[in-house]
Amino acid sequence: MKFTSLLLALAVSASPLSQAAPAKKPGKKSAQSHSKAKAKAKAKGARKAGASVAVPAAVAATALTAAEAGDAVVFSESEAVNAFADEVALRHGFPRAELAALIGQIRYIDTAVQLVKPAPKGKPKNWQNYSRVTIEPIRIKAGVAFWNQHAAVLARAQAEYGVPAEIIVGIIGVETIYGRQTGRFRVLDVLTTLAFAYPEAPNRAARMAFFRGELENALVLARKSNIEPLSLLGSFAGAIGMPQFMPGSVLAYGVDYDNNGSIDLRGSAVDAIGSVASFLVQHGWQAKQTGPLVYPASVSDDRAWESLLNQGLAAKFRAEDLRAGGVSTSAVLPANQRFGLIDLPNGPDPTEYRIATDNFFAITQYNRSYFYAMSVIELGRAIRQNRP
Template identity: 85%
Template sequence: MKLTSLLLALAVSASPLSQAAPAKKPGKKSVPSKPRAIGKAALPVAAAAATAAAASEAGDAPVFSESEAVNAFADEVALRHGFPRAELAELIGQIRYIDTAVQLVKPAPKGKPKNWQNYRRATIEPIRIRAGVAFWNQHAAVLARAQAEYGVPAEIIVGIIGVETIYGRQTGRFRVLDVLATLAFAYPEAPNRAARMAFFKGELENALVLARKSNIDPLSMLGSFAGAIGMPQFMPGSVLAYGVDYDNNGSIDLRGSAVDAIGSVASFLVQHGWQAKQQGPLVYPAAVSGQGSWENLLNQGLAARLRAEDLRAGGVTTGLDLPANQRFGLIDLPNGSDPTEYRIATDNFFAITQYNRSYFYAMSVIELGRAIRLSRTGQPLAQMETL
């Protein structure tokens, strides 16, 4: 049985909440054949929700099956991975342009300045905390195993899954192939357009490989407006590179297996610089002196490069003792018209920023995980946790 088209999925975790694609009447109707994994036995038809979310949007939308660039891409993918070219053509015929994805990846218009405290209030809130306690209680043994094997604290894993999808409640309803194809071949004008298109082409290819490896219908994969998948919102390439079959059932399922999600988040962090032996808090409170050269210590990249003496010399102080054998970074947390907050960050803080390249994101993961732990155990904050 033939397939139909290939393409359209994208995933950026810049927003902690996935958004659903509004369904509109497609400009051209087609009757798809029953889907299956490419080159594998037929699989059940994707859920009705996927069909609705994947409907092409009104207007002069690109037709991917008629695109020379898309067909050249399909030729390359078929050659590299041994996909039957005719089946790729069938699949490409079913992929639809998603204008919502294009609109959401455009730079936000200049408006209100960034505000950490507003971001914090929107993320560290009762719904996530209650759901996090329930998730931790349900998967306590698995979280303890991941902490022991990877050295990543349970509260950090819980914090990431909570910020990303509220423990699987908001994983996204876009067809991954649709959004990846849209962003790979119809990315909006931007200074980094070529680099972003290349990234999404790679993720589109990864999505096809992942679907075949998992023996699933590639059109059944649902995710965020950027193509991120499952409870931890991994891009397809991250699933292939860092995903873990932590429940040992023979497959990596980040959509349906919380156990796999837990192991995969820990695996990702370790492979992005998490240091299990690092002691002390992930971030320290910081104050900056108007007389110092502390501004030169900001924006040193997403890595801990500074020694404790570098911070002191720059006029950065903290109420806690900094380990002499560690490196640090100085980060700023703007609060709009209110005073900016500062933190001294460690390697493990920066490992979290590899998941999402945002100080706000990493801080929200740390503080949500901590709030869930405290709510679950009733223990007071330790001195080093008071920021």
């Protein structure tokens, strides 16, 4: 992981929703939070991993002890790991001896454990700082080149899925700078580590169950794709390829968009483009909504609008509901459409507000963060404006 990405990763847990847990309230990330947040939120089912395989409760509740979860841990000697392997072998027909041999090669990754730990509280979230990190010249220049190179495929995806090219380009740019930073961890190593040695946290049991499901998905994906399981490389949380899909998301939403007989999100930009569009459509993207994804908003001093905030990642309110709550905009909102109110804190400076549409909230299903969705939108816009 490059130094810049590491800096982004280390501050992620300032956002309560960056924990990749099944939380429902939307959150915002700190300026340096992107890399770690994307992997976590993707782990969440934001992003995408809605296809995680169910893990038996008895297995999911078992974890390595603190003494076992050290640098010298040997997963092949863990009762929990071996019970999990028994279940996977029965459920999917994997030869048990082959699983045993594979587990013997899997290593504990302390870096993954450290990066999923919550960061100390207290640092205020700052949208302007965050946007300066994610919407910057390197990504914009790379995005222009990516769009120019794949203009025909992006146009096809926009026509077939109804997702604008700039949104697809924005997501892949924010995620990995168009494949430049896809992660160097062996996916099976980090998924096994987080599935069986997740650090102490209030949501530890849920997180371990999630990662065990994704470990199972990774094994199924490797067999389905006819690739060596240990050759899968990704983020510290197991996200794969240009769009950083968790293994379950590849199985559920991945698209063979270049029609070569396989889904390759690591080496095929065409498959990545189609898969991002597929994910968004299956998470609420409305092709018929062709206007802006967000509108500028002002809020009244009486703060009646506070009840409209944090109402889930969905557009629930009519324009008249927003007006009654003291929310105004200079734009003309489309009739017969629902909206949500989002806030973008700026540390000590005034918070910004936006009126968000269904399609904005579809992006938050990719990563459960207002900051993330706004950065995708603004990066895509900047790239479009910088194209010849």
